[in-house]
Amino acid sequence: MSGISNLSCNNEVERGPQPHIELRVVVFTLHQDHLQTLLSPSDPAIFPNCWEFPNFPVLPGQALEQTAESCLKELLNVPELYLEQLFTYSGPKRHPTQSLISVVYFALSPLDSHPLEERKASLLWQPANTPPPLAMDHDEILSYALRRLRYKLEYSAVGFELLPETFTLSELQKTYEMILGETLDKRNFRRRILQGGIIEPTEDYRSGEGRPARLYRYRPDAVAEVKARRLFP
Amino acid sequence: MSGISNLSCNNEVERGPQPHIELRVVVFTLHQDHLQTLLSPSDPAIFPNCWEFPNFPVLPGQALEQTAESCLKELLNVPELYLEQLFTYSGPKRHPTQSLISVVYFALSPLDSHPLEERKASLLWQPANTPPPLAMDHDEILSYALRRLRYKLEYSAVGFELLPETFTLSELQKTYEMILGETLDKRNFRRRILQGGIIEPTEDYRSGEGRPARLYRYRPDAVAEVKARRLFP
DNA sequence: TCAAAAGTGTTCACGATACACCCATGG
DNA sequence: CCATGGGTGTATCGTGAACACTTTTGA
Known part of the structure; x- marks a missing residue:
């Protein structure tokens, strides 16, 4: 902890261990005339028949954005992609068994990206507008990412990133x-x-x-x- | 950790303990015809003569936004204030001795907010456009918060939150x-x-x-x- | 020669901007 | 009665929106 200690706060809320941090990425691409997003199957013991956004490791020696970028480039076999921070989600109700903070990034992959490598076969492109059931609050994350995509399209040139x-x-x-x-x-x-x-x-x-x-x-x-x-x- | 394990990533970057998470808030108010921001003195042993944005505790039982809101209301003695997420900063170079992830919120306090309580005397309103030296990357955070403020002013009604x-x-x-x-x-x-x-x-x-x-x-x-x-x- | 997609200008309406004077009050 | 800030309308210009036909190629 740097500087002075945390400012006290009279909230009567349980203290306890720090929440777990994770890094997630919402990626969109165009495929077969449909907007698709990359999803990973959830642990069936916790979220049966659900999908979730890809989860990358949080490395202490690297900025989250760098980790997201290099992992995604490797995964999708593309030299460049558009990446920005989407939002950081927190709160006690997000996961059944733990307190979880998710730093989520937003990425666009060009249309000619190679198919996923075999060893990542569990990841699948799924239709972004009619997705399968999503675990936790990932449906909320998806709808926010779609809103962001539409909004950015209106005032910036982000559309080229998908072509x-x-x-x-x-x-x-x-x-x-x-x-x-x-x-x-x-x-x-x-x-x-x-x-x-x-x-x-x-x-x-x-x-x-x-x-x-x-x-x-x-x-x-x-x-x-x-x-x-x-x-x- | 929920669902499947993290997707591997061939980055040759040191692993190690998870970074530390902290919660910071950039608050603006108008005072004496100047835009002011609330700052806290840094630990002089690490950042001598520097200031930093207020640091609130990360409580596992509460969403970061709720913590920020209730702590700020208590601190400033205001019943309502405008609050939104600003950005999440991460990376190895942010702090001299640790890996640190800062989830930063952006707040506006109305003009008639009461003066700070005595027990918080170390916190001071300082001019936002000519701030004192700031610790770590807090100058970058401040300039981004100012940009956000100006930008929001142009397309939303956020200005009323300061009156x-x-x-x-x-x-x-x-x-x-x-x-x-x-x-x-x-x-x-x-x-x-x-x-x-x-x-x-x-x-x-x-x-x-x-x-x-x-x-x-x-x-x-x-x-x-x-x-x-x-x-x- | 026909189907199918590419390419090309003009008109109209509305909203943004620039601009100068009278009004009500307190000292 | 005067100094100080409060309050009001119009003319012009630029930008956004609607709209239909000709061109080029391959089958």
Whole structure:
């Protein structure tokens, strides 16, 4: 403990051992036109037929964010991914037998990530909007992560993190529509994203059923945050 | 530990005992026309002449947010205050002798809060924009808390949390100007805040040097969140 | 030549901004 | 009666939203 001792507090609440800390990660990806999240089966003795978000070790010599990032990259076989802190959950009712503090991170994995390694076969991508039963408060965590994803999509460029390096404007628009759950106007979508300087065209085209579509690339140097509309002038 | 064991991770990082968890709170208030934050002197043997954010006990029987709320209410003698989670800081370099995880909350205390009790005399309100030297990474925590405050001010009604129950429009405007660090147009400010239905007039006036000013009250039922300008239509 | 997806501009409405004077009170 | 802060309306501009047709390719 650094500095002065804890400030006293007259709460009549049981003291006792420190709660256990754990590190969890909510990862989203797009797969088969659906938003998916990575889940791990729960211990059937405690939470039968339930799933939970992946649990990584809390290492004293490493920041939680670093641990989450390197474990995830190894697990998913991707060189880069988007990662940020989601929330820290605490409270006595979260687990039946122990006091538990969960520091939860939020990650996005690009569409072309390799399938999971065999030795991690217990982990499965599951549909994020219709997940299987989740243990503890992980349903609450999932809905908060989905809210965060939708919200971030509206004011930042986070959507590109779910796509491969190059993509067509239609693919990008479909990604946004899938996550936001609404359809967008094609011309307005294109105008805004192109004027924003967030993506740049490549020289390549992708041939599909109709006319080939130009491929674009995300510009990582772009200033992607849009300032919120201020409540006051 | 619930469910399956931690997913392994090939990081070659030292294992060891779990890091220590602590609970800290950044509180802001307005005092003498300045934004102030509550600080506690650090242990001089470790951080001489430094200050740090108040440290509350981590109780296994209570959610961190509840502990922070009840401790702060007791400390500041206020019946209500605004509280939300700020961030969880972790990493090996945060403290000279131990691995430390700090779950930090963000609070706003109304202007008319009573002075601190005598027994807490070591705690002091200090200017938030020109603070004394801070221990560990608490300068980084402070600047993030200030950023959060300014940002929240722009898209939510959080400014009222720093004022007493009734206030004049000029007081409210000065609060916003003080925190945002810029001057605002009086007519536009009034129009927007009144049209937003965020406050309602009382029957009272406050007499000052010039014409008495109508007192207003925050409407807690108001929908205070302003939707951000969406990056895409 | 037809189906299927890509690509492209303009108009309209609303909200944000800038801006200057009269009003009520206390000393 | 005057100094001090309280209170009020309008004109302009920029941004968001709605909307339909032409182009290119492969089958």
